[in-house]
Every structure is written in C-alpha cells, then in structure tokens.
Amino acid sequence: MTIRVLVVEDEPLIADAHREYTERVAGFTVVGVAHSAREALAVLRAEPVDLVLLDLNLPDRHGLEVCRALRAAGSATDVLAVTSARDIAMVRAAVALGVTHYLLKPFTFAAFRDKLAAYARYRAHVQAAGEVAAQHEVDRVFAALRGGPAASLPKGLDAGTLDRVLAALRASVTPLSAAEVAGVTGTSRVTARRYLEHLAETGRVERASRYGGPGRPEVEYVIA
Amino acid sequence: MTIRVLVVEDEPLIADAHREYTERVAGFTVVGVAHSAREALAVLRAEPVDLVLLDLNLPDRHGLEVCRALRAAGSATDVLAVTSARDIAMVRAAVALGVTHYLLKPFTFAAFRDKLAAYARYRAHVQAAGEVAAQHEVDRVFAALRGGPAASLPKGLDAGTLDRVLAALRASVTPLSAAEVAGVTGTSRVTARRYLEHLAETGRVERASRYGGPGRPEVEYVIA
DNA sequence: CCCGCCGGTGAACAGAATGAACGTAACGGT
DNA sequence: ACCGTTACGTTCATTCTGTTCACCGGCGGG
Numbered sequence A, B: 001m002t003i004r005v006l007v008v009e010d011e012p013l014i015a016d017a018h019r020e021y022t023e024r025v026a027g028f029t030v031v032g033v034a035h036s037a038r039e040a041l042a043v044l045r046a047e048p049v050d051l052v053l054l055d056l057n058l059p060d061r062h063g064l065e066v067c068r069a070l071r072a073a074g075s076a077t078d079v080l081a082v083t084s085a086r087d088i089a090m091v092r093a094a095v096a097l098g099v100t101h102y103l104l105k106p107f108t109f110a111a112f113r114d115k116l117a118a119y120a121r122y123r124a125h126v127q128a129a130g131e132v133a134a135q136h137e138v139d140r141v142f143a144a145l146r147g148g149p150a151a152s153l154p155k156g157l158d159a160g161t162l163d164r165v166l167a168a169l170r171a172s173v174t175p176l177s178a179a180e181v182a183g184v185t186g187t188s189r190v191t192a193r194r195y196l197e198h199l200a201e202t203g204r205v206e207r208a209s210r211y212g213g214p215g216r217p218e219v220e221y222v223i224a
Numbered sequence C: 001c002c003c004g005c006c007g008g009t010g011a012a013c014a015g016a017a018t019g020a021a022c023g024t025a026a027c028g029g030t
Numbered sequence D: 001a002c003c004g005t006t007a008c009g010t011t012c013a014t015t016c017t018g019t020t021c022a023c024c025g026g027c028g029g030g
Helices: A012-024 A037-046 A063-072 A088-096 A109-128 A135-145 A159-171 A178-185 A189-201 B012-024 B037-046 B063-072 B088-096 B109-128 B135-146 B159-171 B178-185 B189-201
Strands: A003-008 A028-034 A051-055 A078-083 A099-104 A205-210 A218-223 B003-008 B028-034 B051-055 B078-083 B099-104 B205-210 B218-223
Touching (some): A003 A109, A012 A051, A037 A063, A051 A063, A078 A088, A078 A109, A099 A109, A159 A178, A159 A189, A189 A205, B012 B028, B028 B037, B037 B051, B037 B063, B051 B063, B063 B088, B078 B109, B099 B109
Parallel strands (some): A003 A051, B003 B051, B051 B078
Antiparallel strands (some): B205 B218
C-alpha cells in the first residue's frame, strides 16, 4: 500500500529534486510531475493520487487555486504545501483549504522526510478502523497530523539521547517500560520517560498499560 | 477582537444549547444561527463570520457540502465540525476540506470549551505577525491547531484503561459483566467496575441485571 | 580568567491507579 | 422465614507515575 504522490513544481531542477527526495522515503512513490497548475489538474483528473506535493508559486495560477479547484470538485486528496512565501496569511488560507502539512523552502531532506512520515502516520490512522468511539480517538487523529522534525526538538531534549532510546525500543521484541528503557540506555527513568513521552506525542511509539499485580500499572512503550 | 461564530444545527433545542455554550466562552460571540445548509450559506454570504459551528447532519444537504461550497467560493472561514457520526472516513473528508476541529456529539461543556480555546490559540498565531522566519514557526502554528487538551477524566481514572474497557464492550454483541470485562481487558474486576460505573454515570453505557441462578444477580453493561 | 546563563540530567517526593481482602446485599431454594 | 450462594461495593496497602528542583558541564560576555 504505497502512497501515490504527485509533484507540482515549475522549476524543472527543483521538481526533479522533490521527486528524488520522495522516492527515497520508503512507502512513497511518485506517479507524476507537473510544472503548472493546468498540468497538475490534468494529472489529478487522470489518475488516482493520494498526496500532492504542491508548490504554491506556479506560473499560470497560484498553488492554492489548484487546491480550491480540487475541493470544489469533491476530491479529498491530501496536500503538502511547499513554498518560499513567509506570509502567515498564506498558512491560514492553506489550512482552510485542507492543506495538512506545510514546508518552507529551502528545506533539508531530513525536514522533508519528517513531513512525509507525519503524513504516513496520519494516513495509517484514518485508514485503519472504520469507526471511532470517543472524542479522544478523533483528537489522536488530529494529533497525528502535527509532525515533529528531528532537527528542531523541543527544549530539554537531546538528539543523541533520543537515538539511544529509539535503539533500545527497536532492539526489544516486547514492549518496554520507562524503567526498563532507563536500564538499557543507562539513563535515569525520568530522562527515559521524557523521551518516550515525546515519541508518543509525535506518534512514533505507542503507549499501553501493563496490569496484573497490585499497585499502579506500569506504562509500556512499543515502536508504532 | 471577539471571534464571530455562526451556529449551524437543525434541531432547534440543540442549536440553542450550542449558542449558549459559545456565548459562555470569553472572546466568542454568536452572530447567527442557521437550521439548514441553505440558511447557513445565506448567512455566510451576508455577513463576516470567523468560525462556523457546523453540524454535519443537516436536513437539506450534508454539512461537508456547505464546507465545499465555502471553499469553492474562495472563503477561508474556519469550521468546527460537530457530529454524531463515528465514521473515520468522515474525519478524513473533513480534514481535506480544511475543517480545523472536530467534536463528537454528545459533548460536555468542558470538551466544547477546549475546542474553542484551541481555535482561539490558533487564531492568535495566524493573526499576530505577518511574516514567519523559519519552518519551526509554521510547525508551531500547526501544533496550536491540533493540540486541543483532551477530555479531562475524574481523578483515579486513566484514559488508556478507559479505552480498553470501551473496546471490550464494543467488541461484544451481548452485554458484559464487570468480571467479564476484567477478563478481556486483563485488569481486575474492581478496576473494570470503576470504569464501567463511570461510563454509566456519564450515560455512555447502560446497566442491567442478569438473573437466573442462585446468588446475587450480576450487573451487566452494554454500550448505550 | 572568572562569572552568569542555559540546556540536559537525575534524586527526591507527592499522589494516582491498581488489586487483595472483606463485610454486605440480593437472589433462589427449601 | 430462613439459609446457602454468589456477586457487589468499599477500603486500603502497594507500586509506579509525573513533577519539581538542585546539580553539572559548556559557552559566551565582561
């Protein structure tokens, strides 16, 4: 179940770079490249596309106009906006048109990969179960939309420590509690928990409770 | 700078409740109430609205059709969807149409207030500065958008455990006793009962008694 | 060269969520 | 009416959580 991507970008060189970036991310495949709004809409009418990598600065029309046309036609295709425009009003307009992710040019491959990964997580959520039972399940879907670049970690978190925590989780078949992760990584439980919670917030690990004996249940974490 | 809200809801009683709820939140004011898609669009054409409280189940057209019409007309009005539909595909379609918040009926005032507060925070971000400097500023805007404080449970109850209990009930066709739920969830009968009673108090499950054999009758629970 | 500051860590602590144990309540049978 | 049976509902010890605050090391300014 790979995600079909359409790259929309007028600069041929940049378009090629975007295509290559996308192909480098597992689970994504580029099904077309368009260099104008007109071309983009033609492709979108012709074949199924899951995600549009949409440059907002196009020669014939504004990128958001493509988006608007999509919505008017009843399409629910998801859009990742790519632009060098620093205008907040643009962000707002994009959000209103259902743009789920927004990437400022120029960007590193890491930032790009993070956005695609966030989208993949969101997609997994909305494709999995057909029904939701409670509000917080909906909240979780929306939470999956916000992507956390590894580059700009929240204050108080260190990239190296994060790697160790992730490595510990990957090395274990069974879920691990915060205390167990602390034991493996050599950090304290408090620190391990800090990173595990961050990973849970950004959807990269799942939380569960370990019941059984008396006393408060232990929270266990496993890679999503 | 109060936020102008349009309430769209066909049930007059519910519409009134929504209006009252909205007025109770500081910084929000209701500028209109519509009972159908047609009415809603008329109001939206007539006067400026910042946020639409949109019930998806309308008599003449589906709520998302209102949304689509808005986008086709080029409006960037924000939308908070309110619905009792538990369909994930609906959530996905809503997101694609730029619905920024999604609230499941029935909801408490606290849940409602949280969603409005999250929207107000988002709004403050996109109205403040005219320019953004870096990617992480954009990310922060999206974070404010998605990060609604989840439903606050009474002390002593855990959201994850509540999930498991609900899942167990939903998975069963027949009503389940506290002991049976305990068996499925892996928790003790005491814990299962705690959550089942909470759900019964808040009206999400129904209680009944199971007679037949000797001994005290067993209480059984079923999703309302 | 010293000092204050800031980002990352862990020790200590208040309290939150669980289950074992137990007295009590509600039923059917005699 | 009484008794045996079965589950209820509560209390409380237990264990882990989540937060606060002091520490430590490095960096930049004076």
